[in-house]
Amino acid sequence: MVPPPRLPPFDEEVARRFLDTSVPTSGLPExxxxxxxxxxxxxxxxxxxxxxxxxxxxxxxxxxxxxxxCDHALGLVCYPHMQAGQWAATTEFKVNLLAPVTSGTxxxxxxxxxxxxxxxxxxxxxxxDGRPCAVAQGTVLIMQPRPPKAxx
Amino acid sequence: MVPPPRLPPFDEEVARRFLDTSVPTSGLPExxxxxxxxxxxxxxxxxxxxxxxxxxxxxxxxxxxxxxxCDHALGLVCYPHMQAGQWAATTEFKVNLLAPVTSGTxxxxxxxxxxxxxxxxxxxxxxxDGRPCAVAQGTVLIMQPRPPKAxx
Amino acid sequence: MVPPPRLPPFDEEVARRFLDTSVPTSGLPExxxxxxxxxxxxxxxxxxxxxxxxxxxxxxxxxxxxxxxCDHALGLVCYPHMQAGQWAATTEFKVNLLAPVTSGTxxxxxxxxxxxxxxxxxxxxxxxDGRPCAVAQGTVLIMQPRPPKAxx
Amino acid sequence: MVPPPRLPPFDEEVARRFLDTSVPTSGLPExxxxxxxxxxxxxxxxxxxxxxxxxxxxxxxxxxxxxxxCDHALGLVCYPHMQAGQWAATTEFKVNLLAPVTSGTxxxxxxxxxxxxxxxxxxxxxxxDGRPCAVAQGTVLIMQPRPPKAxx
Numbered sequence: 327m328v329p330p331p332r333l334p335p336f337d338e339e340v341a342r343r344f345l346d347t348s349v350p351t352s353g354l355p356e357x358x359x360x361x362x363x364x365x366x367x368x369x370x371x372x373x374x375x376x377x378x379x380x381x382x383x384x385x386x387x388x389x390x391x392x393x394x395x396c397d398h399a400l401g402l403v404c405y406p407h408m409q410a411g412q413w414a415a416t417t418e419f420k421v422n423l424l425a426p427v428t429s430g431t432x433x434x435x436x437x438x439x440x441x442x443x444x445x446x447x448x449x450x451x452x453x454x455d456g457r458p459c460a461v462a463q464g465t466v467l468i469m470q471p472r473p474p475k476a477x478x
Numbered sequence: 479m480v481p482p483p484r485l486p487p488f489d490e491e492v493a494r495r496f497l498d499t500s501v502p503t504s505g506l507p508e509x510x511x512x513x514x515x516x517x518x519x520x521x522x523x524x525x526x527x528x529x530x531x532x533x534x535x536x537x538x539x540x541x542x543x544x545x546x547x548c549d550h551a552l553g554l555v556c557y558p559h560m561q562a563g564q565w566a567a568t569t570e571f572k573v574n575l576l577a578p579v580t581s582g583t584x585x586x587x588x589x590x591x592x593x594x595x596x597x598x599x600x601x602x603x604x605x606x607d608g609r610p611c612a613v614a615q616g617t618v619l620i621m622q623p624r625p626p627k628a629x630x
Numbered sequence: 631m632v633p634p635p636r637l638p639p640f641d642e643e644v645a646r647r648f649l650d651t652s653v654p655t656s657g658l659p660e661x662x663x664x665x666x667x668x669x670x671x672x673x674x675x676x677x678x679x680x681x682x683x684x685x686x687x688x689x690x691x692x693x694x695x696x697x698x699x700c701d702h703a704l705g706l707v708c709y710p711h712m713q714a715g716q717w718a719a720t721t722e723f724k725v726n727l728l729a730p731v732t733s734g735t736x737x738x739x740x741x742x743x744x745x746x747x748x749x750x751x752x753x754x755x756x757x758x759d760g761r762p763c764a765v766a767q768g769t770v771l772i773m774q775p776r777p778p779k780a781x782x
Numbered sequence: 783m784v785p786p787p788r789l790p791p792f793d794e795e796v797a798r799r800f801l802d803t804s805v806p807t808s809g810l811p812e813x814x815x816x817x818x819x820x821x822x823x824x825x826x827x828x829x830x831x832x833x834x835x836x837x838x839x840x841x842x843x844x845x846x847x848x849x850x851x852c853d854h855a856l857g858l859v860c861y862p863h864m865q866a867g868q869w870a871a872t873t874e875f876k877v878n879l880l881a882p883v884t885s886g887t888x889x890x891x892x893x894x895x896x897x898x899x900x901x902x903x904x905x906x907x908x909x910x911d912g913r914p915c916a917v918a919q920g921t922v923l924i925m926q927p928r929p930p931k932a933x934x
Contacts, residue, residue, distance in 0.1 A: 329760060329761075329762070331762065352531070353531050353532060353533070353534070353540060354509075354532065354542050354543055355540075357509050379504070380505060380506060381505070382505070382565075386567070388505060388506045388507075388546075388549070388550075389552075389567070390506050390510075390545070390546030390547070390548075390549040390550050391506055393542070393545040393546055393548075393549045393571070393573075394542030394543065395542070396542075396545075397541040397542040397545045398540075398541075400541075401541070413536045415538070415541070415575070415578070416541040417574065417575055417921070418573060418574040418575065418874060418921060419572070420570065420571070420572035420724040420876055421545075421570060421571065422569065422570040422743075422751050422767060422769065423567070423570065424743070424744045424751060425744075426567070439726075439765055440728045440729075440762060447726050447765065449753075449765065456633060457633075458633070458635065458743065458744060461743055461751065461753065462767075463726060463765060463766075465726065465873070465874060481914070483914065572919060574895075574919060574921065576896045576903060577896075591878075591880070591914065591917055592880045592881075599917065601917065610785070610787065613895055613903065613905065613919060615876060615917060615918075615919045617721070617722060617769075617878065656835070657835050657837065657838070657844060658836065658846050661810075661813050683808070683809050685809065686809070688869045690871070692809060692811075692850075692854075693854075693856075693857070693871070693872040694810050694814075694852075694854050695810055695850065697846070697849040697850055697852075697853045697875070697877075698846030698847065698849055698850045699846070700846075700849075701844070701846040701849045702844070702846050704845075717838075719842070719845070719879070719882070720879055721878065722876065722878040723849070723877065724874065724876035724877075725849075725874060725875065725876075726873065726874040727872055727873055730871070
């Protein structure tokens with residue numbers, strides 16, 4: 327019912343880089359085991375295997391893992407529509423956790439609802455082996471390139 | 479202005495366990511380096527040193543780290559007011575990220591706004607070396623003990 | 631991509647009543663001029679003409695009008711899936727306002743994302759003459775019938 | 783624990799105007815019966831008597847009334863810190879409804895958590911005769927003056 331939003335141009339090269347499995351990840355995305363599996367104009371899918379280290383002692387995936395995944399997807403869906411040097415900063419989001427996750431694979435699908443040169447609103451559907459487990463909605467600020475810091 | 483909420487009884491023993499630095503953490507809390515530094519009726523403080531591995535390549539703490547910290551604090555503040563065997567499941571929360579974090583220590587202070595035997599509403603203030611960097615608000619469901627699974 | 635949720639049975643009679651334009655509204659829905667124009671399993675559409683009295687002195691629709699519309703749609707989409715006497719209480723929601731509204735008609739389309747006998751998670755798309763102007767997401771509690779109060 | 787935010791200058795004249803009961807209200811604020819009863823740097827209180835017309839047929843205040851009140855307070859707390867001609871546009875907020883409201887007076891207390899020349903983050907505590915009934919958190923964009931439209 328709702329028309330697709332008008333988006334800034336889509337950069338195929340950025341999309342290809344996100345999907346390139348030979349590029350190593352680091353930090354939080356590496357710890358969570360995130361892998362980008364689809365990049366389209368206004369849409370991105372990220373997969374995460376449910377590693378036992380991500381479960382709490384009650385056997386459910388830590389809510390912080392799912393919210394971190396949502397935050398990650400929020401920013402990532404913007405990049406192919408951004409210019410070189412810009413970066414995406416989540417300013418706010420909200421997540422509803424619908425069902426516990428205990429095994430299998432979690433997939434976050436982020437969609438751009440609205441985007442200008444300076445801001446974007448994004449929605450995210452998270453499923454666990456096809457079953458909805460979280461939905462999120464948030465805002466991203468598109469930040470302008472910063473001058474490089476002097477070497478220290 | 480707003481009166482403190484009526485809360486279920488506070489269990490000093492649970493509070494002591496949370497503050498016991500000899501208890502090892504694991505999983506996401508260990509990766510993030512979370513440490514509980516204060517537990518009072520209706521209030522908890524969690525500290526996280528800003529480890530370089532938690533920064534993005536733009537030099538800012540990953541938003542997913544701050545949202546995971548908020549999710550963690552949301553649940554933890556409930557436990558001293560819960561009964562043995564119960565567990566706290568975040569059902570939803572919302573976070574506003576106020577300022578980038580690049581170094582120092584991050585402290586999340588969670589406060590119970592309202593709590594019954596089955597649900598709680600929590601607010602969180604996150605500061606970075608005393609400067610506000612995030613605020614959050616969310617809902618926790620208090621889950622009843624589950625029968626232990628058969629050994630496998 | 632996300633499968634439609636399993637929902638409790640849909641009551642056609644409730645749907646018909648919501649669409650019956652001969653039933654007068656009152657209170658906030660009357661003031662806002664809300665009219666239910668579509669009721670389907672898991673989905674409802676509510677229209678609101680942009681009356682000048684709903685604009686601020688800056689010529690834009692008051693944000694409170696759009697958030698009240700979202701709150702109203704959140705509850706309404708649940709009723710055809712509820713039992714006689716139950717009532718729907720919004721416990722929380724979040725709204726992003728995407729664009730100012732100055733004239734024409736506003737349409738809120740609410741969709742059930744997940745629903746049990748006691749709770750529901752709902753998403754809302756609000757458009758102004760076909761252009762997205764707000765998105766919302768929230769939780770509804772399904773309350774059990776209350777014994778009638780004694781007459782006073 | 784959290785230090786008060788640095789705020790743009792406070793305009794006493796704007797504060798006085800908000801408190802002037804001889805200035806008539808209109809539109810949604812008039813329908814809801816909103817009255818500003820306190821204006822301080824970074825803080826505002828708005829009262830609303832619980833008029834029966836604001837209740838649903840289940841005898842509780844319509845959630846849309848409370849969310850509209852929050853939206854209104856979100857913007858209003860910014861004005862004394864804004865410049866002539868600027869206007870405040872809520873871009874997003876989230877509300878948790880804590881308890882049903884059936885009678886008495888509702889008071890919304892909004893506090894600025896962070897504010898720059900272009901944006902503000904605000905928290906709101908809503909009480910009903912002293913009892914917490916809602917909490918909210920949201921973002922306001924400070925919009926620059928628009929050139930007046932030509933007369934039509």
